[in-house]
Amino acid sequence: MTDTPLYNEVPAQVDLPALEHEVLALWRDSKIFAKSMAQTEGRPEWVFYEGPPTANGMPGAHHIEARVFKDVFPRYKTMKGFHVGRKAGWDCHGLPVELAVEKELGFRGKPDIEAYGVAEFNAKCRASVQRHVDAFTKLTERMGYWVDLSDAYWTMDPAYIESVWWSLKKIFDDGRLSQDHRVAPWCPRCGTGLSDHELAQGYETVVDPSVYVRFPLTSGPLAGNTALLVWTTTPWTLVSNTAVAAHPDVAYVVATDGTERLVVAEPLVASALGEGWTTTGERFTGREMLRWAYRRPFELVDIPDAHFVVNADYVTVEDGTGLVHQSPAFGAEDMQVAREYGLPVVNPVRPDGTFAPEVGLVGGVFFKTADEALTADLDARGLLFRHLAYEHSYPHCWRCHTPLLYYAQPSWYIRTTQVKDELLRENERTTWYPETVKHGRYGDWLNNNIDWALSRTRYWGTPLPIWRCGEEHLTCVGSLAELAELAGRDLTGLDPHRPYIDEVTLTCPQCGGEAHRVPEVIDAWYDSGSMPFAQWGYPHRNVEQFESTYPAQFICEAIDQTRGWFYTLMAIGTLVFDRSSYETVVCLGHILAEDGRKMSKHLGNILDPIELMEANGADAVRWFMAAGGSPWAARRVGHGTIQEVVRKTLLTYWNTVSFQALYARLANWSPSAADPKPADRTLLDRWLLSELNTLVREVDAALDGFDTQRAGRLLAAFVDDLSNWYVRRSRRRCWQGDPAALATLHTAIETVTRLLAPIVPFVTERVWQDLVRPVTPDAPESVHLAAFPEPDEALVDPRLSGR
Ligand SMILES: [Zn+2]
Ligand SMILES: [Zn+2]
Incomplete structure (x- = not known):
């Protein structure tokens, strides 16, 4: 019996963190992950895509959550006999990285960056990415997340950027990438436009003034003794008031309290005016009021040929007065109406969010801060009818929390609305966990699709590969080789980032003139959404690897990615390959602190993930994330x-x-x-x-x-x-x-x-x-x-x- 093989001794007490360090050493020394990949080589592929974390800060406890699930299922499928490639990835570009560096350098905005130098600033961004990637690598290894870190894709690598360019050129050639002057969300601190999916991530509840303002009529049957009553929650836009919109088919009435006469939509008399008001019997449709002139609330900027009633079908009688103040530079609908009526688009607010210095009363003042002075001035001049505090959800920059403004600006758009039907078709083919997301949160998002505002007037990002000559001819470039040919010089070793790429000029293929790159970089969400092909450098490199791993069978991230990565992956896949890049998506609920609140630095309830694992064991944390409650729900x-x-x-x-x-x-x-x-x-x-x-x-x-x-x-x-x-x-x-x-x-x-x-x-x-x-x-x-x-x-x- 002496040669019977026996179990090893097992202590009655277990110290999970200590045990885990021994196991990590065993895996490392015996190269177990590499062996598991080699052992399944040639087996059916179960394709998983790693959603790249943004390397702009230190990882938090919530970063463990998705990584648990992204590890459990590939391990399970590997044990079931599949080959599950696991290429790590790092999202390197974009505002989050720029803001981290700006903070580090004590910068307050773009002028500081320009003064510092774009090359130096971008070098700092690159170094910052590297530093944070190191922290993520440590977390990844400690928690036992098996993903190939040695072969990671980095969205800032030239090969990755070239691949992104190739896809943009495809979209450009299809006529779906172009520049347009539209009203879009704008962050005045970051000095750039944002896309709709970024906008969706930054709503915050704020209290704004809700003001009802008298606009005295100066023409039409009521001129001289009656005013239009207009409601707004953005008094700062009254400076650029250009028109008042009425619905053509709604009935508007005159109401009086015995001393003054105001025009409001008939169904809103009681809610807008309150007690003590009676209608006089005078009644007009919006169509009849067309072109009645009024005296505008402020005379601070010059707006010629304006200030009369226009008709617009989007006006409702759900709230306010049924008379909608129009400020075309700050509202997409207002802009549309202005175009129809040939009204001027006057914008007194500068890109940094302050009123131009020459504007009276509020020159140099930040747009939101101007509300108070403007409201007080209206009151002093007898134009303010009512002033309430109004709590509502207002969009803020998802990175820097500055209130956004809707701002008329030239920007590059991808016409995703042209492939809306295809996106809906691809969503039908996709399996969602939990199922409700498909036609709920995500389906609604697709149904309300608007074009993707792609460009950012920033520095650290994939440069938009479009060159423009003096004749406005556009050349979209799909690779560095193509660029070298058009530029007529060797570009080997060129860093395709700003400012180096900006120095490359081309001969316009259409007219022979000199063409310069447009100044914008692209939304970093486009980078991460391109990872199915760009992680391989496709189609310039690794054609086979890409083709055998598209689409993914499995992706998994937190639920907020419905408007982020889940969307951009599907949108780009559909635009470029007419096929979404994933078949199954698992959406996880958010991780909350033990007190039930969101973990945030402000609240001081952040859990350091490494400490959490060193105290309890990575297995304990993993078991909790996977099995301790519904993965779809928010959990403490x-x-x-x-x-x-x-x-x-x-x-x-x-x-x-x-x-x-x-x-x-x-x-x-x-x-x-x-x-x-x-x-x-x-x-x-x-x-x-x-x-x-x-x-x-x-x-x-x-x-x-x-x-x-x-x-x-x-x-x-x-x-x-x-x-x-x-x-x-x-x-x-x-x-x-x-x-x-x-x-x-x-x-x-x-x-x-x-x-x-x-x-x-x-x-x-x-x-x-x-x-x-x-x-x-x-x-x-x-x-x-x-x-x-x-x-x-x-x-x-x-x-x-x-x-
Ligand atoms: Zn911002
Ligand atoms: Zn040209």
Whole structure:
């Protein structure tokens, strides 16, 4: 008996973080991840795309969440026999990175950057990215997220940028990328326009003034003794008031309180005017009021040929007065109306959000701050009818929290509205978890699609590859080679970023004139949405790798990506390949602090993810994220909540393992052909084996359906039964070294270890090394090189379950 292979000794107490460091060393030294990739080479591919984190700050606890799921399913599919390529990626460009560097340098805006030098500023951005990538790498490794960091894609790499250019050229050639002068969201601090999907991420609740203002009529039947009553929540736009819009078919009436006469839409008399007002019987449709002139509220800027009533179908009688103040530079609808009536578009606000210095009363004042002085002035001149505080949701810059303004500006747009039907078609083909997102949050977003404002008047980004000559001919360039040919010089080794790319001039292919690059860079969300092909440098490089990995079978990020990466991936895939780049998407709920609030630096309730793992164990955090509640819902996370789930399941599992190791070693037992056949074992043994094989089937189904909560619940219940029912009742047999009991428990532990491995890869690896490998001659070197268990249906006996 002396040469019987035995289990390793297993201590009764486990220190998860210490155990994990040993396992990390084992994986590293034995190159287990590389072996798992090599072992599955040539198997069917299960395609996963890594959504690149923006390397603009240190990772937080919420960064662990998506990374748990992005690890669990690829590990599971690998054990199921698939090859799951896992290329890491880093999102390097954009406002978040620029703002982090501006903060570091103590800059307050674009003039500081220009003075510092664009080349120097961009070099700082590059260094900042590198630093934060190092922090993300540390997090990724510590939590056991297996993704190939050595072969990561970086969106700032020239090969990546060239690939992005290629896709933009395709869209340009299709006539879907062009410059337009539109009213779009603008961040005055960052000095750039933002896209609709960025806008959606930055709404904040604020209190604004809600003012009702008298606009005295100066022509038409009511001239001289009646005023239009106009409502607005943006008094600062009254400076550039150009017209008042009325719905052509709505009835407007004159109401009086005995001293003055005001015009409002008939259905709004009571809500707009309140008590003490009666209608005079004078009634006009909006159409009849067309071109009635009025005296505008402020005479601070010159706006010729304006200030009369216009008609617009978008006017409603839901709130306000049914008379809508028009300021074409600050509203898309206003701009549309202005075009129809040939009204001027006058914009007294500069790109930094302040009124031009020559404007009286508010010259040099920030647009939002101007509300107060303007309202007071209206009041002093008897034009203010009513003034209330109005709480509403107002868009702010998603990066710097400055209130945005809608601003008329030239910008480059991708005409996503032209492929709206195709996007809706692709969404129909996509499987969403949870299902409600498909036609809810995401479907609504697609249905309300507007063109993608692509360009940013910034510095650190993929330069828009469009060159323009004096004749306004546009040349879109799809690669550095193409650029070199057009420029007539060797561009090998050129950094395709600003300012270097701006120095490259071309000969216009249409007229032979000199062409310069347009100054804009692109939305960084376009970069990350291009990763399915740009991570390979396609089509300039790795054509085969791209073609065999498009589209993805699986992507997974937090729910806020419906307007971010989930959208841009689908939009670009559809624009460039007429096919969305993913088939299945898992959307996770947000992680909240233990107090139920969003984690934020301001609230001081941020959890350092490394500390969280060093205190509790990465497995504990992983188990909590995957199994401790619904992954779709918002969840609170803290040391307390994590410790609780660990005690319940992971420690119970460990205790069972330690019990088995102790008594099997005392009995000199290890599994062998001499153990009694399952059919010859006790009822309790057969019950456990039946339950175990049912568990295998159900956990497999749960993971196949991306339901880690269910998988976790099933596993937790089984581990509880195993310890508190089976072991408790079999203790005496184990003490006595009964091979039937020990063999049954061994099978249960070995199987549960493989079932748990994708979720808690560390502790299961330890158990594999201590209880499986020493006694199983042909066992794989690591549990992560083992296959997922298959249920033995012959051992499932429904008559036994429930006993
Ligand atoms: Zn901003
Ligand atoms: Zn030309």
